[in-house]
Amino acid sequence: MIDASSAGDDVTDTSAWLPDQTTWVPAETDTTRPSAARVYDFLLGGGHNFAADRAAAARIEQVLPNARRVARSNRAFLRRAVRFMAEQGITRFLDLGSGIPTVGNVHEIARDANPESRVVYVDFESVAVAHSRLLLDGDERTAVVEADLTDPGTVLADPAVRALLDTDEPVGLLLVAVFHFVPDHGDPAGLVGRYLSALPAGSLAAISHLTADFDAEGMAQVAETMANSPNPMFFRPFDRVAPLFAELDLVEPGLVDADLWRPEPGVTDPDGPARGVYAGVGRVR
Structure with missing residues (x-):
């Protein structure tokens, strides 16, 4: 949900304004196993992470020295995609x-x-949901769904999502850095299609996906680091990412x-470019 900065690729350290840990860590959270969301948070300079997440991030940076650049690159894309969508109405x-x-929420x-x-x-990550709800408490134009x-x-079927989609007004669908957590048998392209089928024509969808095309050895070790976490990773080459856009009309570039x-x-x-x-x-037909 977060961009690392308001401009460029600078990382903002947010640890100084974190709330008391008891308000954003659900009791059932297993802090001894790394979570992809919390590792990502650490790489972006955030403070919602634990020792296991920081240890996993350190191992990733050993084999992928530009890991922080790759993380920032993805978040900067999210920012630009949302701005583009907003410019389209x-x-x-x-x-x-x-x-x-x-900071820099959608x-x-x-x-x-x-x-x-x-x-x-x-x-579906408990810390992400808990802190999102804490941050957005009282904002009637946002909702946080745990799913x-x-x-x-x-x-x-969630009431908040149904309310958002219950008009003919186009929607901006964000599927940013999520499908490299979905194995092939989870049918990533099919999942995209099911969401697109619920959107009005003219809606826009932003999708990003990590790849091993530019550093096969380093990314293989990243996948190994995350293999025993709740979020194993499945990096795909260009020709297997492209089908995610099969039902969309890609906008330039x-x-x-x-x-x-x-x-x-x-x-x-x-x-x-960070290359990763x-x-x-794409626009919904």
Whole structure:
């Protein structure tokens, strides 16, 4: 759900303003096993993570030195995609696998364009859900749903999601950095299709996916690090990410490295694109 910064790829350390841990860690949370959402939070400079998450992140950075760049690249794509959608008149957003909030939330970005924008965040990670609800308490134009995106029937039947979709107004669907947690037998392309079938024509969908195309050895070790966590990872090459967009009309520049998707003017990295995330936005027919 969170962008690492308000501009460029700078990481914001949010640990200074974290609430008391008892307010954002559900009692059933197993803090001894790394969670992908919390490892990601750490790589983005957040503070909603535990020793097991930080240890996993350290192992990942040993084999993938640009892990933080890749994480920031993905979050920056999310920011630009939401802004693009807002510029196209989208005021309703469904963020699946929304993650742990810090700063630069989807609703904040969307409301820069239209203060009436509404967002429903969906995640199954207990810390992500607990802190999202804490942060958004009292915001009547946002909702947080605890559900697994691999169960579209449950997600789409939730009252908050039904209320969001219960008009002919186009929706911005965010499926950012989620499908590399879905194995082939989970049918990622089929999941995309089930969500798209619930959206009005003209809706937009943003999808990003980690890949091993540029560092097969490093990413194999990342997958090994996460294999025994609750969130094993399944990296896919370009020709297996592209089918996720089969039912969408891709907008320019198509499916590309996340850093190359409509980059902000004047924001470039002297080291070039991070090379680790494919990303694109498509329009629902």
